[in-house]
Amino acid sequence: MSAVLSPMVRMAAVDKRYGDYPALRNIELEVRAGEVLCIIGPSGSGKSTLLRCINQLESIDAGAIWVDGDLIGHRVVGQTLHPLGDAQVAAQRRKIGMVFQRFNLFAHMTVLQNVIEGPVTVQRRPREEATRKARELLGRVGLADRQNHYPSELSGGQQQRVAIARALAMQPQLLLFDEPTSALDPELVGEVLAVMRDLAASGMTMVVVTHELGFAREVADRVVFMDAGAVVEQGPAAAVLTAPQHQRTRDFISAVIK
Amino acid sequence: MTSLASSPMVAAETARLPRVRHRHVGRWLAAAAILGVLALVVRAFAQGQINWAVVGQFLTARSIITGLGFTLIMTVLAMLLGIGSGVLFAVMKMSPNPVLRGVAEFYIWMFRGTPLLLQLLLWFNLALVFPTIGIPGVASWRTVEVMTPFIATLLGLGLNQGAYTAEVVRGGILSIDFGQTEAAMSIGMTRLTALRRIVLPQAMRVIIPPVGNEVVSMVKLTSMASVIQYPDILRSAQTVYYANGLVIELLLVASVWYLGVVTLLSLGQMVLERRFARGRVRRQIAAAPEVALPKVEGAGA
Numbered sequence: 167m168s169a170v171l172s173p174m175v176r177m178a179a180v181d182k183r184y185g186d187y188p189a190l191r192n193i194e195l196e197v198r199a200g201e202v203l204c205i206i207g208p209s210g211s212g213k214s215t216l217l218r219c220i221n222q223l224e225s226i227d228a229g230a231i232w233v234d235g236d237l238i239g240h241r242v243v244g245q246t247l248h249p250l251g252d253a254q255v256a257a258q259r260r261k262i263g264m265v266f267q268r269f270n271l272f273a274h275m276t277v278l279q280n281v282i283e284g285p286v287t288v289q290r291r292p293r294e295e296a297t298r299k300a301r302e303l304l305g306r307v308g309l310a311d312r313q314n315h316y317p318s319e320l321s322g323g324q325q326q327r328v329a330i331a332r333a334l335a336m337q338p339q340l341l342l343f344d345e346p347t348s349a350l351d352p353e354l355v356g357e358v359l360a361v362m363r364d365l366a367a368s369g370m371t372m373v374v375v376t377h378e379l380g381f382a383r384e385v386a387d388r389v390v391f392m393d394a395g396a397v398v399e400q401g402p403a404a405a406v407l408t409a410p411q412h413q414r415t416r417d418f419i420s421a422v423i424k
Numbered sequence: 425m426t427s428l429a430s431s432p433m434v435a436a437e438t439a440r441l442p443r444v445r446h447r448h449v450g451r452w453l454a455a456a457a458i459l460g461v462l463a464l465v466v467r468a469f470a471q472g473q474i475n476w477a478v479v480g481q482f483l484t485a486r487s488i489i490t491g492l493g494f495t496l497i498m499t500v501l502a503m504l505l506g507i508g509s510g511v512l513f514a515v516m517k518m519s520p521n522p523v524l525r526g527v528a529e530f531y532i533w534m535f536r537g538t539p540l541l542l543q544l545l546l547w548f549n550l551a552l553v554f555p556t557i558g559i560p561g562v563a564s565w566r567t568v569e570v571m572t573p574f575i576a577t578l579l580g581l582g583l584n585q586g587a588y589t590a591e592v593v594r595g596g597i598l599s600i601d602f603g604q605t606e607a608a609m610s611i612g613m614t615r616l617t618a619l620r621r622i623v624l625p626q627a628m629r630v631i632i633p634p635v636g637n638e639v640v641s642m643v644k645l646t647s648m649a650s651v652i653q654y655p656d657i658l659r660s661a662q663t664v665y666y667a668n669g670l671v672i673e674l675l676l677v678a679s680v681w682y683l684g685v686v687t688l689l690s691l692g693q694m695v696l697e698r699r700f701a702r703g704r705v706r707r708q709i710a711a712a713p714e715v716a717l718p719k720v721e722g723a724g725a
Contacts, residue, residue: 223606252614260612270607274626274703284611287621316703329607336611
């Protein structure tokens with residue numbers, strides 16, 4: 167209902183500093199429901215920070231972020247913003263799935279336990295139902311036969327696919343990917359991108375921080391180029407990647423492709 | 425040299441030579457020397473003024489077994505209190521709340537900073553400071569009646585242990601990559617749930633060896649409580665030898681029990697360590713513990 171009118175993510179005048187260092191500068195960004203947005207840019211440009219601010223793994227110093235119509239991290243009381251408590255922040259994160267560069271699978275749990283942990287512990291769903299759903303998801307990412315393995319027994323690409331299944335198990339409205347293929351051996355990148363392509367085709371709203379320009383060109387609806395904590399340019403994937411307007415974007419793209 | 429190695433014929437011949445095992449002369453010499461010393465020690469004890477029959481007889485004497493019971497009960501309870509307060513104060517010390525952090529730092533500073541013996545004596549003599557204790561206006565008791573040797577020993581040993589265990593637990597928590605906490609929060613867990621479900625179970629692997637060490641040490645520390653009249657096994661042995669004069673025999677009885685208990689505990693520690701190593705070691709899939717879940721056709725290894 168409201169999702170049709172308001173974007174899935176809206177960032178308005180967002181600033182973030184680490185001490186004196188400005189990590190994000192006056193970010194204005196919208197992600198529509200069902201859209202795949204890729205964020206590209208040199209390392210240290212603030213791409214990951216931006217992503218982490220959306221699900222409150224980082225706090226922002228100014229501006230505001232809405233996800234699915236909800237103001238993130240604060241509530242408005244009269245003319246002021248009041249910070250939310252730990253439990254309310256946790257509840258807001260349940261709508262948002264996240265996939266990390268280093269996978270971060272729970273090392274003491276099997277693949278299946280990793281995937282049902284959120285539904286069972288956080289959403290309090292019955293274990294049988296969660297298990298059935300988890301097996302479906304593991305089948306979808308091609309790992310049905312690995313459910314009783316521990317993460318340390320899997321390749322990086324397999325671990326990342328489990329991490330995607332774990333995020334999906336929470337039935338999120340939005341999926342955030344923080345350089346999901348950067349820690350993988352080159353021959354394992356394809357299997358993770360294939361799963362992500364499949365997700366995008368299913369209509370999932372995704373924000374992907376990536377260096378895979380080929381993936382961005384093929385899958386992204388829009389591409390955002392960031393540099394030095396600011397959005398330099400954004401637009402349809404083909405436009406930004408093949409006919410960038412700014413010199414910095416052109417330099418970056420030619421450096422990556424070469 | 426180069427000519428030898430580079431000659432294909434010599435190389436092929438050398439590669440075919442039979443291999444002889446390392447002789448380990450040092451090991452044999454060391455074993456012989458130690459066996460010799462051991463024989464002397466055994467002979468000395470056999471000929472010494474020890475009545476071994478008495479040792480055997482008192483091993484299962486009623487007062488000794490009762491003392492053993494008190495030692496074991498106190499070890500378990502004091503360790504439970506120590507681990508409980510240790511986890512609590514470790515979490516408090518890592519809290520973003522400065523008040524909780526301050527309290528934890530003060531507790532650890534205070535209980536690590538004074539001798540255990542002194543703390544036991546302070547608890548036992550608490551009545552000198554507070555003749556009555558309780559909640560003002562609700563209930564109150566005479567301190568001498570509450571602060572029995574049992575309670576004073578439990579508080580003394582348990583809270584002292586807590587200060588050390590807190591640091592062990594904190595070290596364990598710090599050893600877990602923060603990415604685990606972030607992943608837990610990203611599926612909607614609160615910080616506390618993430619700690620309980622994700623971080624602490626993994627930290628156990630690091631925490632168990634030092635805590636096992638502390639349990640073993642606690643078995644023996646309970647003997648210190650004999651100064652405040654706690655009837656542990658060493659005190660029971662002393663009571664007996666004050667009466668019959670068989671000092672060494674009774675001390676040996678206590679030693680046998682201490683060694684027996686510590687041996688059992690060490691075995692228990694091994695079992696625990698294996699359990700919490702889950703997911704850390706590559707293992708044969710055949711040995712995988714089955715997840716207690718209904719099977720689905722076509723799934724599973």
